[in-house]
Each structure stands twice: as structure tokens, then as C-alpha cells.
Amino acid sequence: MIGPPEGVDVDRANVARMYDYWLGGAHNFAVDRAQADRIEASNHTARHAARSNRDYLRRVVHRCLADGIDQFLDLGSGVPTVGNVHEVAPAARVAYVDHEAVAVAHARQLLATVDRATITLADLVDADTVLGAPGVAGLLDFDRPVAVLAIAVLHYVPGDLTAVLAPYRDRLAPGSALAISHVTDEQPDPDLSARIRAAAEEFRHSANPVTLRSRAELAAALGGPLVEPGLVDVTDWPVARPDVVPVGMACALARS
Structure with a gap:
């Protein structure tokens, strides 16, 4: 991997690099690996959750392509690793954003x-900056359908989630889509709920509390309106898979 940019804090774990570690990537540091291992000790499905979430991303991109959407705004895109949107949809336009x-x-x-892909350094909570950035405004045509992806990132964003997403929804043309995945401890299995809360507690020691x-x-x-099957675990979208262990990350695809 290349070295860290000047001024980057490599003494405190970062979720983008921990996620990369769980996916088998090389763009992470010892502090990230140690924190990720502690989180996995408190929630043994953490690595499975990261990989299941990546599989959900692939499936939702394919669904958008099938629906005629060939532009993607990937918020909180993280460290590049196998299965990036531009790899799943090589003919699409993809604007990545991460802070x-x-x-x-x-x-x-x-x-x-x-x-056909760009990267913008910006915080997704600042929608005006994101939407006006050259890598976004200069690549995506918002007069046509765009799929906004916020995959495994919004649980690191505090505050009113509806207010955070509203500027993006308001900008979308008819036929667009908004896809999310988000950790929730509201689970039918009390053991899974407890493990999610324990993992969230561990994240308090990282740069990205949950x-x-x-x-x-x-x-x-x-x-x-949500595309069927609505809001479900990432392992069950778009088809329920009772043989796969749920990970406690809810997901859905909404259409405009």
C-alpha cells in the first residue's frame, strides 16, 4: 500500500480502513486491524457483515442497471477494494465521495x-459541497436518473438522518434511486441485538462512533416508495435466504 497522506492520523482506527481489512484489502494500518479485531471479538459476525454488505452493494447496482440507471453517486465510498461500483458497472458513470x-x-x-469515475474529498453531510464538486457536478447529469448509494456509512453520521438525505433526494430526477444499508439493534434475535450494541460500544474508541x-x-x-422486499437484512435483499446468518444491517432501495 502507499503511505498515508501528510497530516493523516494513523494512531486512531478509522472505519474505512477497518472495512478494507475485513474485506481482505491492503489499505489499512496496525491500529485499524487491532480495533477491527476487538470489534469482531464482541460481535463475531462483523467480518461476515462487511462481506455481506459488499455483496448487497453488487446486487443493488445490478438492479439499478436493470432499471436503466447508469449513473451512481457513492457516498462514503471508503478505501478502494474489490467490488467497487465502477468494477460492477464498468460502462456507468460513478462519482465516489469520502471524507x-x-x-x-x-x-x-x-x-x-x-x-468514467471520479473521487471527491468531502463530507456527505455537506450536500451542497458534494453536489457542487467538479467530480460530481461535472460527471453526473442530474436531469437524468441517478442512483445515490449510502452503503454502510450512515450509522457513522449523527443527527437527523432524514435531514441529511433530503438535499440528495430533492436533487434527483424521476426514476432515480436511493439505496442504503445501516446497522440497527432492532432485531428479532436478542443475542444479535446485544452483539450489535457491544460492537457499537467498541466503535466509540475509533474515529467513527456509531x-x-x-x-x-x-x-x-x-x-x-421502497422496492420489494422493503427494509430487510442485507443478507435477504432482494430474496430471503434463510440459510444465511443475518448480520443486523438493514437495507432498502427507494425509488423517486
């Missing part, structure tokens, strides 16, 4: 020879 300098540095390196939200809050933030 973590190491993730963005690696993305710039990865995308140097990719014509905000747990209810399914009702997530549905409200999505705004538009």
Missing part, C-alpha cells in the same frame, strides 16, 4: 486510468 484522506488518496491512485437507529427512522429517511 477520509487515506481512502481518497488510494481512490485517486486507483482511478487514475478510469475515465449511531444506532430504528427501522422506522430508516424508512422515514428513505422518503420514497
